[in-house]
Amino acid sequence: MLSSILLALLITWLPASVAAETLVIRNATIIDVSNYGESEADIPDAIIVLRDDKIIAAGPASEVDIPDGARIIDAAGGYAIPGMIDSFAALNHQAQANAYLAMGVTRIIGVESTRRGPLDMDSNPSPAIHWLGEVGYEPAPLPDLLAEVEAEKARGAAVLLVMYRVSPDQMPAVVARSHELGMPVIGELARTGYVEASAMGVDAFVHTTRYSLGLASDELRRGVDSEPFSNDLGSPKWQYYQLLPELASDAEAVRAYGEQIAEGGAALIPTLSLGYLDRPGHANPWDEPVSVIIDARDIHWPADPQTGEHDYAPGKAEAYKNIAAAEIKLDSGYFAAGCRYIAG
Missing domain, CATH: 2.30.40.10 (Urease, subunit C, domain 1)
Structure with missing residues (x-):
């Protein structure tokens, strides 16, 4: 019913x-x-x-x-x-739009990338789509960054993702200009700390693995800044990821960090579904009724239809499972510290 x-x-x-x-x-x-x-x-x-x-x-x-x-x-x-809102969502074609609607999602902040594919703005029926623009993946002088903010708005962006290479001295102006143009700001950061960015007016942060970076050392933060998307298990990003269980075990540090973010007012978008298949006892997503209208070929790294599990590269299965457990522990601590959450 x-x-x-x-x-x-x-x-x-x-x-x-x-x-x-x-x-x-x-x-x-x-x-x-x-x-x-x-x-x-x-x-x-x-x-x-x-x-x-x-x-x-x-x-x-x-x-x-x-x-x-x-x-x-x-x-x-x-x-x-x-109607539910997914605040960090890919949508590539009509079948995915239908699936969102069938699950009660009537509005999304739409993201696109090489892994996620292009955003389909023409599906009908479809959730209402608020396109997510992006600045700051490459370092740039402030005038250039502000020009990029304005260009993203002109392209149709409704929300702005500010990324790793925006520095603390640039962030207030980038946030202010985005707000002037009517675009809320989501942060996925490295050079600017998350506590600082929350106090500077960034509206939300995305990915537990990313916004927990403030618990790590400055050396690791600089390493993530240099290679934020590396898949090498020896990279600074993966050194940091594999440190997450240890960081999550320090309940006092997690609480204090969460309180600082909450005080600034930024909400958190954990995207915990990315680690769903790495948690014990998970269901096979292909058993969901809505899966009949989804094609596995349209999904980046889909679950195996028979087992419901990921097909891991050697050496990564245990790492991903440890990260997934740490994410739950971290976000539980942040929530208890007063952080607000947005689904994504």
């Missing part, structure tokens, strides 16, 4: 010719997700009315009338939530 409710809520993303009828969901509990999910204003025995491409009414059954002639879905005591 929950899938029926999600499907009904996704009517808002269908073409108007398909969504022209009035649809009512009754006997649902609307989950209040405001204040980062900490509010307690859920609405039991609720009615939701959708017409054309909009939700036109929602509230207690005693306050919302059911229009004559509406098609009614009985939620039978199930739950209704707003």
Whole structure:
């Protein structure tokens, strides 16, 4: 029944010719997700009315009338939530857009890269896509960086990813210009520390493995800055990654670091699904009903359809499993320290 409710809520993303009828969901509990999910204003025995491409009414059954002639879905005591947002998501073609919608994701911050493939802005139906621009992978003088910020906005960026080679003296101006142009800023950093960047107004940080860099030594941080995407197990990035279990075991340092990030106000986007297959007891994602519309050839490093496991290069399986366990421990500590989270 929950899938029926999600499907009904996704009517808002269908073409108007398909969504022209009035649809009512009754006997649902609307989950209040405001204040980062900490509010307690859920609405039991609720009615939701959708017409054309909009939700036109929602509230207690005693306050919302059911229009004559509406098609009614009985939620039978199930739950209704707003469309979910994936704040760091790839979308390459229509099948993936359909899969997002089928799972209740109605809005994404869309990323593209060599590994993730090009972002498909033309799928229909599709989640609403907020394209993620990018600056700072290569070092540049501040005037050039600011010009890149403006160019990304002109290309259609709605959110800006600021990367490793933006220095602390450049970051405030980059953040300020991005905000002036209406683009929130996500940081994936090295030269500027995460605590500093949070205080400078960066809105969010992405990847537990990346925003935990502030727990490591300056030497490792400089090494990650020099080769942030190295796959060599002997590289500084991998030395740092393999140190994560030890860093996660220092609960006091994790708590203090989390408190400093939280004080600055930046949210965290952990992207923990990247390590899902490395955690004990995980399910085979190909057993999910939505997998029938997904082609493994369209996924960077997919799970084996039979085993549900990754096909690892020699020597990396144990390293990835240790990293995945450390990520959970780190984010649990950051959350307890007051950090706010955004799904991605």
